[in-house]
Amino acid sequence: MRFDEFxxxxxxxxxxVNQFAGFIVEVGVPPGWEPFDSAVGVRVWACRNDxxxxxxxANAVLTMHRVEAPLDPAEVFTMLAEQxxxxxxxxxxxxxxxxxxxxxxxxxxxxxxxxxxxLGTIDSASQSRIIPAGQETxxxxxxxxxxxxxxxxxxxxxxxxxPGAAAGPASAGYRCVVPVITTRDGH
Numbered sequence: 517m518r519f520d521e522f523x524x525x526x527x528x529x530x531x532x533v534n535q536f537a538g539f540i541v542e543v544g545v546p547p548g549w550e551p552f553d554s555a556v557g558v559r560v561w562a563c564r565n566d567x568x569x570x571x572x573x574a575n576a577v578l579t580m581h582r583v584e585a586p587l588d589p590a591e592v593f594t595m596l597a598e599q600x601x602x603x604x605x606x607x608x609x610x611x612x613x614x615x616x617x618x619x620x621x622x623x624x625x626x627x628x629x630x631x632x633x634x635l636g637t638i639d640s641a642s643q644s645r646i647i648p649a650g651q652e653t654x655x656x657x658x659x660x661x662x663x664x665x666x667x668x669x670x671x672x673x674x675x676x677x678x679p680g681a682a683a684g685p686a687s688a689g690y691r692c693v694v695p696v697i698t699t700r701d702g703h
Contacts, residue, residue, distance in 0.1 A: 518602060519595035529584040532557020536580065536654045539620065539647070540680040543578055543658060546669040557581060563668045572635045574662035576673050580655070587653040589646035590614060593625040596657065600642060606632040607640075619678045622647035622654075630664065637664035645677040 523530055534556055535541065545561050552560040563574035593614050601609055610628040617624040625644040630637055642659040658675040662668055 517595055518599040519592065520599055522595050523583070526585070531582050531584070533580050533582050533654075536582070536647070536649075536656070536677070538649070538679060539654070539677050541578075541580065541645075541656055542674075542676045542678075543576070544672065544674045545576060546672045548668070549576065549673070563662070566662065566666055566668045568663045568666040572638065572663050572666075574660075574666050574668045574670070576658060576660045578656065578658045578675070583653040583655065584651070585653060586648055586651055587646075589623040589648060589653070592646045592653065592655065593623060593644055596644060596655070597625070597627045597642075600627060600640070600659075601629060604631040604633070617645055617647075617677065619676050620645065620647060621679075622677075635663070638662070639664050639670075641670070643675045645675065647677065 517525075532555070543559065543561075548565040549561045549563050552562055554560050557580050559578040561576040563569075566574040568574070597609075597612060601607060607629050610630060611626065612628075613626040614623055623646050625642075625646070627642045627644070629640050631640060638661060640659060640661045642657055645654075645656045647654040656675065656677055658673070660670050660673050662670055
């Protein structure tokens with residue numbers, strides 16, 4: 517079952533959020549990846565120096581949601597992965613991993629897939645953090661998408677969610693994009 521189907525079937529409330537109470541969410545991107553205007557619960561970066569930009573621009577999208585129900589993190593990841601795999605007509609799963617989140621509570625998941633599209637083969641890799649928090653479940657997903665033949669640096673894009681104050685200035689060495697979401701300039 518897809519996560520959106522599960523939410524609808526059970527009538528659960530899901531809200532986009534820009535921060536998780538009691539947690540710091542950080543995203544690191546290499547130089548050349550620039551933030552775009554974003555909505556609540558969504559942050560977007562595009563690689564402006566992608567040589568494939570005229571066809572398909574490499575991008576990274578962070579989504580953050582709070583579900584008003586305690587859910588099993590492993591089951592949530594499985595449903596999210598199925599939803600992503602079904603989001604494109606011709607796609608194949610390359611790798612799926614799930615395990616305890618090293619820097620936080622909950623689980624971290626990884627899904628890599630390739631999409632066959634009229635624009636060419638597109639690689640997509642999603643990092644997920646799913647954290648049960650009392651009567652809520654917090655979900656952060658960072659999905660990096662680029663043409664398969666694009667040489668842009670995708671390996672140095674990362675997501676961490678760790679316990680800590682959810683608001684305040686960014687640490688030294690970081691450039692703050694929005695409260696609690698920061699990017700490292702590759703240094």
